[in-house]
Amino acid sequence: MTNPTAAMITIGDEILSGRTRDTNMPHLAAALTELGIDLRETRVVPDVAAEIIAAVNALRSRYDHVFTSGGIGPTHDDITADCIAAAFGVGIDVREDARAILATNYTNPEVDLNPARLRMARIPDGATLIENPISKAPGFSLGNVHVMAGVPSVFVAMLASVLPTLTGGRPLLSATVRFLVREGDIAGPLATVAAAHPDVSIGSYPFSRDGVHGSNVVLRSQDAEKLKQATRDVEALLATITPA
Amino acid sequence: MTNPTAAMITIGDEILSGRTRDTNMPHLAAALTELGIDLRETRVVPDVAAEIIAAVNALRSRYDHVFTSGGIGPTHDDITADCIAAAFGVGIDVREDARAILATNYTNPEVDLNPARLRMARIPDGATLIENPISKAPGFSLGNVHVMAGVPSVFVAMLASVLPTLTGGRPLLSATVRFLVREGDIAGPLATVAAAHPDVSIGSYPFSRDGVHGSNVVLRSQDAEKLKQATRDVEALLATITPA
Numbered sequence: 001m002t003n004p005t006a007a008m009i010t011i012g013d014e015i016l017s018g019r020t021r022d023t024n025m026p027h028l029a030a031a032l033t034e035l036g037i038d039l040r041e042t043r044v045v046p047d048v049a050a051e052i053i054a055a056v057n058a059l060r061s062r063y064d065h066v067f068t069s070g071g072i073g074p075t076h077d078d079i080t081a082d083c084i085a086a087a088f089g090v091g092i093d094v095r096e097d098a099r100a101i102l103a104t105n106y107t108n109p110e111v112d113l114n115p116a117r118l119r120m121a122r123i124p125d126g127a128t129l130i131e132n133p134i135s136k137a138p139g140f141s142l143g144n145v146h147v148m149a150g151v152p153s154v155f156v157a158m159l160a161s162v163l164p165t166l167t168g169g170r171p172l173l174s175a176t177v178r179f180l181v182r183e184g185d186i187a188g189p190l191a192t193v194a195a196a197h198p199d200v201s202i203g204s205y206p207f208s209r210d211g212v213h214g215s216n217v218v219l220r221s222q223d224a225e226k227l228k229q230a231t232r233d234v235e236a237l238l239a240t241i242t243p244a
Numbered sequence: 245m246t247n248p249t250a251a252m253i254t255i256g257d258e259i260l261s262g263r264t265r266d267t268n269m270p271h272l273a274a275a276l277t278e279l280g281i282d283l284r285e286t287r288v289v290p291d292v293a294a295e296i297i298a299a300v301n302a303l304r305s306r307y308d309h310v311f312t313s314g315g316i317g318p319t320h321d322d323i324t325a326d327c328i329a330a331a332f333g334v335g336i337d338v339r340e341d342a343r344a345i346l347a348t349n350y351t352n353p354e355v356d357l358n359p360a361r362l363r364m365a366r367i368p369d370g371a372t373l374i375e376n377p378i379s380k381a382p383g384f385s386l387g388n389v390h391v392m393a394g395v396p397s398v399f400v401a402m403l404a405s406v407l408p409t410l411t412g413g414r415p416l417l418s419a420t421v422r423f424l425v426r427e428g429d430i431a432g433p434l435a436t437v438a439a440a441h442p443d444v445s446i447g448s449y450p451f452s453r454d455g456v457h458g459s460n461v462v463l464r465s466q467d468a469e470k471l472k473q474a475t476r477d478v479e480a481l482l483a484t485i486t487p488a
């Protein structure tokens with residue numbers, strides 16, 4: 001059984017300018033890993049309609065799920081919902097259930113739900129709303145594309161609303177073996193171990209701290225028994241190493 | 245005059261699993277913004293040859309520069325150099341100048357430069373080396389693709405070696421105006437200001453801290469005078485707002 005696959009699209013000039021760090025991507029990555037959905041690719045694209053539409057269409061046909069972050073607020077630069085509608089070739093308009101949910105966030109909705117805010121109730125035809133317990137304005141899922149806010153607290157809350165609706169696979173299990181030698185000293189035998197365990201992904205991540213060189217060898221597999229066997233072999237390799 | 249454009253490809257399962265955060269991307273983004281090169285797109289792809297090759301070819305034809313991070317060490321999962329050679333359809337082999345540089349990192353190169361480490365001297369035909377003052381093993385530029393290490397300290401050092409060789413444009417200047425009202429309260433007039441200043445990109449980034457809702461309105465332009473005029477208009481809008 002292979003796991004469902006996923007991609008993420010982060011939408012926002014502020015990430016590409018380096019002004020803001022994308023914390024939603026690592027949050028999604030960790031959550032999907034736990035659920036057994038394989039995150040295969042992520043992209044950051046600017047607030048440009050053609051770029052967003054192209055990325056959505058490229059990824060929704062390739063992966064089981066696409067998660068987007070950003071661009072669903074009330075301001076002029078929030079164009080994600082329209083881009084999703086365009087990508088799917090469907091209409092978009094203010095939807096009454098979304099407007100009603102949005103209204104609960106304001107003490108005086110008749111005044112506060114101005115035209116700008118009503119944009120947040122514009123939902124592509126055929127979409128399902130994603131609950132937003134933080135600031136009410138909903139996200140939505142259309143087909144296999146899940147559209148969420150860029151504000152991290154809201155992204156996290158929306159993802160918590162979506163994930164229980166998805167079918168996960170076998171969680172990716174991992175183990176780490178820490179070597180206190182340079183990775184070039186273990187690369188040869190490590191490649192042999194990796195070749196002997198084709199169902200376990202083995203990565204080497206070197207580090208250097210306070211003059212000490214080392215490498216974290218991370219093993220990943222959906223199969224607990226195979227992970228255990230491969231980890232035993234990497235630990236056996238560790239036992240043969242004498243730090244310089 | 246339009247600025248040169250760029251894209252980034254981060255290579256590594258450890259980013260997609262959520263285990264490691266990609267700090268190289270925001271570093272590159274900030275450095276390019278300062279240099280006047282527009283970072284237009286970034287992708288994270290797994291340690292899978294077909295994915296790396298496809299991303300390199302998709303982006304190198306679209307942008308003036310492509311920067312890659314990760315996968316150039318000595319272990320079996322370091323496949324970036326081979327993928328770059330395959331993407332360009334050129335050969336790859338150990339290169340003597342790269343081997344000589346690599347040797348300077350070891351006290352006993354005849355023993356220490358084992359087959360695994362020699363992989364780090366494999367350079368695609370026609371590439372120019374990128375200096376690595378940290379751990380010697382060089383990166384390389386082939387055509388418009390700049391191939392650098394994933395270890396953050398080495399990535400930063402390699403980028404510092406590459407950037408002076410690139411032609412920059414006009415740095416993207418920015419200004420921030422902080423509103424202490426919900427962005428839905430300013431979205432209408434802000435859209436009017438944005439429409440009046442087509443050469444200034446205006447983004448609204450909401451925040452909520454300790455019960456206070458607000459938005460940072462960030463203006464960006466290559467033109468200092470136009471940025472000033474637009475900023476003045478946004479500040480005039482600020483003056484009309486009474487926080488709730």
